[in-house]
Amino acid sequence: MQFFGGSEISPSTPAPTASGNNAHMMYIFNRNGVCLLYREWNRPLRTLSAQQDHKLMFGLLFSLKSLTAKMDPISVEKGNLGVPQLPGQGCSFHSFRTNTYKLSFMESPSGVKIILVTHPRTGNLQESLKYIYNLYVEYVAKNPLYTPGTSIRCELFNTSLDQYVRSIA
Numbered sequence: 001m002q003f004f005g006g007s008e009i010s011p012s013t014p015a016p017t018a019s020g021n022n023a024h025m026m027y028i029f030n031r032n033g034v035c036l037l038y039r040e041w042n043r044p045l046r047t048l049s050a051q052q053d054h055k056l057m058f059g060l061l062f063s064l065k066s067l068t069a070k071m072d073p074i075s076v077e078k079g080n081l082g083v084p085q086l087p088g089q090g091c092s093f094h095s096f097r098t099n100t101y102k103l104s105f106m107e108s109p110s111g112v113k114i115i116l117v118t119h120p121r122t123g124n125l126q127e128s129l130k131y132i133y134n135l136y137v138e139y140v141a142k143n144p145l146y147t148p149g150t151s152i153r154c155e156l157f158n159t160s161l162d163q164y165v166r167s168i169a
Contacts, residue, residue: 022119023165031111033058037152068093108133128168135160
């Protein structure tokens with residue numbers, strides 16, 4: 001089944017964008033800012049508690065979305081802050097890069113936010129984030145045992161996510 005353009009979830013996945021395991025961490029937030037999933041693959045330094053880290057990341061996303069909406073040179077109507085926009089609607093950001101990491105971001109029409117932090121030389125990950133969202137829909141959202149708004153504890157999703165992230169980043 002296809003939810004976000006591209007290919008269906010099947011053995012054929014988007015082509016890798018870099019070699020090796022350069023993924024540091026990943027977050028999945030719901031529209032209310034609740035962290036549904038946090039995964040680490042390669043994060044040598046931990047300076048904050050998990051709860052502080054999640055709040056800081058969601059605050060960063062909220063601020064960047066607000067900034068991009070307010071700086072949009074085309075749209076006269078700036079929209080409501082915090083309201084998810086459909087892909088291609090309005091002004092939004094997809095990634096930013098520092099000298100030590102790259103943050104890639106995607107928000108679904110339902111408000112699910114996926115953030116993947118990788119090595120700074122990692123290429124464009126938009127197709128990969130869409131694929132991860134499709135994994136989320138197939139293995140979590142459609143799971144009758146999953147309660148929306150709670151932490152994701154689906155072993156099949158976690159295994160598929162680990163395999164995929166290790167292959168792309």
